[in-house]
Each structure stands twice: as C-alpha cells, then as structure tokens.
Amino acid sequence: MNLFGDALAWITDGAHWGGPGGIDHRVVQHLLVTFAAVALAAVLALPLGILIGHTGRGRLVVVALAGAVRAVPTLGLLTLLGLALGIGIQAPLIALVALAFPSLLAGAYAGIEAADRGAVDAARAVGMSEWQLVTRVEIPLGADVILGGIRAATLQVVATATLAAYISDTGLGRYLFSGLKSRQYDQMLAGALLVAALALVLDLTMAALQRASRPTTRKVPS
Amino acid sequence: MGIEFRDVGKTYPDGTVAVTGFSCTVPSHRTLALVGTSGSGKTTLMRMVNRMVEPTTGSVLIDGRDVRELDKVALRRSIGYVPQAGGLLPHRRVVDNVATVPVLTGTPRRAARDAALALLERVGIDPALGRRYPAQLSGGQQQRVAVARALAAEPNILLMDEPFGAVDPIVRRGLQDQLLQLQAELGKTIVLVTHDIDEAFRLGDEVVILRTGGIVAQTGTPKEIVAAPADEFVRDFIGADRAERALRTVDVDGRSVVVDGDGRPVGVLE
Numbered sequence: 316m317n318l319f320g321d322a323l324a325w326i327t328d329g330a331h332w333g334g335p336g337g338i339d340h341r342v343v344q345h346l347l348v349t350f351a352a353v354a355l356a357a358v359l360a361l362p363l364g365i366l367i368g369h370t371g372r373g374r375l376v377v378v379a380l381a382g383a384v385r386a387v388p389t390l391g392l393l394t395l396l397g398l399a400l401g402i403g404i405q406a407p408l409i410a411l412v413a414l415a416f417p418s419l420l421a422g423a424y425a426g427i428e429a430a431d432r433g434a435v436d437a438a439r440a441v442g443m444s445e446w447q448l449v450t451r452v453e454i455p456l457g458a459d460v461i462l463g464g465i466r467a468a469t470l471q472v473v474a475t476a477t478l479a480a481y482i483s484d485t486g487l488g489r490y491l492f493s494g495l496k497s498r499q500y501d502q503m504l505a506g507a508l509l510v511a512a513l514a515l516v517l518d519l520t521m522a523a524l525q526r527a528s529r530p531t532t533r534k535v536p537s
Numbered sequence: 538m539g540i541e542f543r544d545v546g547k548t549y550p551d552g553t554v555a556v557t558g559f560s561c562t563v564p565s566h567r568t569l570a571l572v573g574t575s576g577s578g579k580t581t582l583m584r585m586v587n588r589m590v591e592p593t594t595g596s597v598l599i600d601g602r603d604v605r606e607l608d609k610v611a612l613r614r615s616i617g618y619v620p621q622a623g624g625l626l627p628h629r630r631v632v633d634n635v636a637t638v639p640v641l642t643g644t645p646r647r648a649a650r651d652a653a654l655a656l657l658e659r660v661g662i663d664p665a666l667g668r669r670y671p672a673q674l675s676g677g678q679q680q681r682v683a684v685a686r687a688l689a690a691e692p693n694i695l696l697m698d699e700p701f702g703a704v705d706p707i708v709r710r711g712l713q714d715q716l717l718q719l720q721a722e723l724g725k726t727i728v729l730v731t732h733d734i735d736e737a738f739r740l741g742d743e744v745v746i747l748r749t750g751g752i753v754a755q756t757g758t759p760k761e762i763v764a765a766p767a768d769e770f771v772r773d774f775i776g777a778d779r780a781e782r783a784l785r786t787v788d789v790d791g792r793s794v795v796v797d798g799d800g801r802p803v804g805v806l807e
C-alpha cells in the first residue's frame with residue numbers, strides 16, 4: 316500500500332500541476348485525443364451503421380470488415396502507423412479511430428434494427444419519407460443502443476489513449492512510459508490511476524446520458 | 538370512381554403467391570370489407586392501395602389514376618391508415634401521434650395538436666389522455682387513437698387492417714358502432730380487412746371473401762352472400778349452418794316471432 320500512498324502523494328503534489336507537463340494539462344490532452352478519436356470514428360461509423368440498419372443491406376460485408384479491424388492489435392497498428400507517419404499525434408489518432416469504429420458501427424445498426432418494426436412500418440404507411448423515418452422514428456427508438464455503442468467505444472479509447480504517449484508526448488500515458496523508463500513507480504501508478512479515474516467519470520457521464528435518452532414510453536405523465 | 542383493383546396479383550420475392558388475378562371496385566363513400574382466413578392475402582391487397590405493397594401484375598386505380606403514377610409519400614399522406622396492431626409511435630405522446638401527418642404536411646404544431654385533441658374526443662378518448670404515451674393506454678384505446686390518427690389528415694380514403702382485432706367482443710362491438718356513426722357523418726371510401734365475418738357484414742357495404750392465395754370465393758353485399766353462399770367454403774366461412782343464421786318464424790298469439798336454429802327467440806317480425 317506504500318506505493319499506492321506514494322502515487323496519491325504524487326498526484327496531490329502541487330508541483331505536478333500547472334505548466335505544459337502538468338496533470339491538468341495532460342488530462343485535457345487525454346480527453347481531447349479521446350473525443351477527437353471517438354468523434355472522427357463516429358462521423359464514419361454512425362451514418363454507415365444507420366444506413367445498414369435502415370436498409371438491412373450490406374450488413375454481412377461491413378460486419379465482417381469491422382470484425383477484421385477489431386482483430387488488429389492496437390499497439391501493432393500504432394507501431395506500423397508510427398513508422399509510416401513518424402512521431403506525432405496522427406498515428407495514435409488513426410489507431411484509436413480504428414479501435415472505436417467497430418463498437419460504434421455495431422451500436423448504430425443494432426439500435427436501428429431494434430426499433431419496433433410495427434411502429435416503423437406504420438410510420439412509413441402514414442407517409443413519412445425514408446429520411447423522416449430514420450431521424451424521427453428509428454434513431455429516437457434506437458438511441459439507447461446507439462449511445463451504448465458510443466459509450467463502449469469511449470471507454471476503450473480513453474483507456475487505450477494511454478498509448479498515444481508511446482510515439483508522441485500526449486496525454487496521461489506519458490507518466491506511465493517515462494515512469495517505467497526512469498523507475499519512478501509512484502509516477503507510473505499515478506498515471507494509471509488518473510487514466511482509470513478519467514475512464515470511470517466518462518463512463519458514468521455516458522451512462523447518465525444513455526438513461527436520459529431512453530424513450531419515455533412508460534414514464535408517468537407529469 | 539373510388540378505388541379499382543384491376544386484375545392485381547402479388548407474388549413475394551420468396552415465391553409466396555399472396556394474391557392472384559383480383560379485380561374489384563369500391564365506389565366512393567362506400568366500405569369494402571375483405572375477409573378470409575389467415576394468410577389469404579387481405580393485408581397484401583389493402584396495402585396495394587397506398588403502395589406499401591407493389592402488385593407484381595395488374596394495377597390499382599384511385600379515381601381513375603394508376604397509383605404508380607403518384608408520389609408514394611404524398612399518396613400515403615392522403616390516405617388514412619390503421620395498421621393491424623395499432624402501430625403508434627411509442628416515443629411520442631398520444632396527441633402527437635394523432636397529429637403526425639398534419640405536422641408532416643406543414644400544419645403548425647399548435648394547431649395540429651388542437652385538432653388532434655378534438656379528434657380524440659370524437660373517437661371516444663378523453664382528451665386528457667392525450668398527454669400519455671401509447672403504452673399507458675389499453676389495447677382498445679390504442680386502436681381508437683390509431684383511428685384518430687388515420688382521420689387527422691382528413692383523407693378521402695381509409696385503410697383499416699383488423700382495426701378492432703385486439704379487443705374483447707363487447708368493446709369491439711362498441712368500436713364498430715362508433716365507426717358506423719363516423720362513417721355516416723364523414724362518408725369515407727373504406728377498405729376494411731377483418732377475419733371476422735360478422736364484422737364484415739356489419740361494416741361492409743360490399744364484402745369479398747378470400748381463400749388462400751388471394752382467390753375470391755365470393756363477392757357481394759352481405760345480404761347477397763347470406764342469401765346465396767357461392768359454395769361449401771363460403772357456407773362454412775359465414776357459418777351458414779350456425780343456429781343464429783338459420784332463422785325462422787313461429788306464430789305466437791298472432792305475432793310472428795323469429796327464432797334461431799335452436800328455437801330460441803331473436804325478436805318479433807314487424
């Protein structure tokens with residue numbers, strides 16, 4: 316427990332806050348990398364997943380592809396990308412986008428497919444256009460599952476964003492890598508604790524969002 | 538003019554023949570009841586009118602125009618539709634469900650809601666229930682809401698797929714009476730699907746009895762069908778041999794009392 320105490324002391328040490336290498340700065344960086352990766356992946360995966368869920372077409376191909384992407388080890392991909400693109404944030408960002416993609420895609424098409432078919436059919440029959448069906452019926456009814464995908468992806472990315480420090484001086488991972496190298500284990504554990512705390516806070520926030528999005532089908536009217 | 542089915546057929550992509558060579562005309566302001574056993578193609582036929590199903594042969598005409606020439610979305614908005622099982626949007630309040638089509642066609646939300654509340658009242662739903670979500674209503678109430686939604690765009694044509702399927706016989710009877718009353722006021726052209734022959738006879742001006750494969754067993758007014766069932770299938774389907782269909786009169790103190798096949802009194806002949 317001594318090391319644990321040391322790590323906490325390290326975190327609460329005012330000298331490690333503020334400035335370009337400070338904890339606050341790195342937390343913000345870590346969050347920015349996480350959001351950027353999830354947002355970029357979402358821009359690609361959500362429309363594709365919604366399209367697949369809505370049309371029921373292309374599912375097998377895309378699901379197989381996403382499975383293949385999922386099987387690629389992130390560290391391996393990061394190393395390859397790092398060799399190709401050099402030091403910097405591009406390589407980790409691309410690797411994290413690849414990591415987030417399958418969960419987002421699966422959440423999107425599963426959410427759309429899960430929308431009550433009877434309601435969708437009736438909405439089409441009373442004259443909603445396909446676009447209106449997607450935006451006014453399928454997405455609201457599938458929001459819970461779609462957000463579940465975003466939540467899973469965010470959790471994976473925030474934990475794995477630690478690897479960004481592997482080839483760029485970005486995020487909380489830096490404490491782990493440099494702590495390991497210089498045998499400053501209090502700093503290393505502090506880095507790990509910070510990542511874990513960040514992941515927990517993000518996940519709880521997403522869970523609350525997900526709950527709030529649940530269709531209010533059974534809520535007693537106020 | 539009304540609706541004309543001109544030699545329509547439907548074979549689904551998996552090879553299921555749902556309808557073959559069906560022809561029928563529904564005059565304006567009249568009700569056509571499609572009855573038949575499960576899987577006889579009733580829903581398929583009805584959904585051809587609003588192009589939810591495209592016939593593989595033949596064509597459907599509304600007031601003389603082939604529906605294929607019309608824009609699908611506009612066509613559907615102009616036709617009231619009551620699906621087989623309510624089909625309300627679970628994430629929208631009852632009043633907003635009813636206002637769906639008017640809002641889609643550009644009626645301001647406020648005005649559409651007011652009209653929706655009036656319609657709810659009209660189909661016998663307390664407007665106070667408008668704030669609820671569909672899951673908070675009973676099956677019978679949901680079906681009324683679905684009818685109100687179908688009426689909201691003031692369509693000339695109403696398509697109703699077993700609209701009272703999910704309710705007990707007493708409630709069903711009440712809903713049928715209500716529909717008859719509404720129809721007397723509104724005079725829509727209605728295609729009604731049911732598997733209940735008594736419902737078809739009560740609500741339909743013209744009744745089509747279908748057998749599997751969408752083949753017509755008999756077409757006619759309820760009276761014509763009761764008077765002369767075309768064949769054994771129709772006799773069986775309408776229960777021609779059931780006690781309550783085999784009425785006769787007996788003389789009681791100079792009055793003609795109508796009794797059923799079991800001899801139970803039904804009423805007095807005027």
Ligand SMILES: Nc1ncnc2c1ncn2[C@@H]1O[C@H](COP(=O)(O)OP(=O)(O)OP(=O)(O)O)[C@@H](O)[C@H]1O
Pocket residue numbers: 549550551553554555573574575576577578579580581582732
């Ligand atoms: N989308 C579809 N693809 C393939 N076959 C279908 C499809 N829809 C309906 N069918 C088939 O077509 C036939 C007629 O179906 P339809 O739904 O029109 O019957 P129905 O008379 O409305 O039956 P029910 O009283 O059970 O509602 C059935 O054999 C059914 O299985």
Ligand SMILES: [Mg+2]
Pocket residue numbers: 579580581621698
């Ligand atoms: Mg049916």
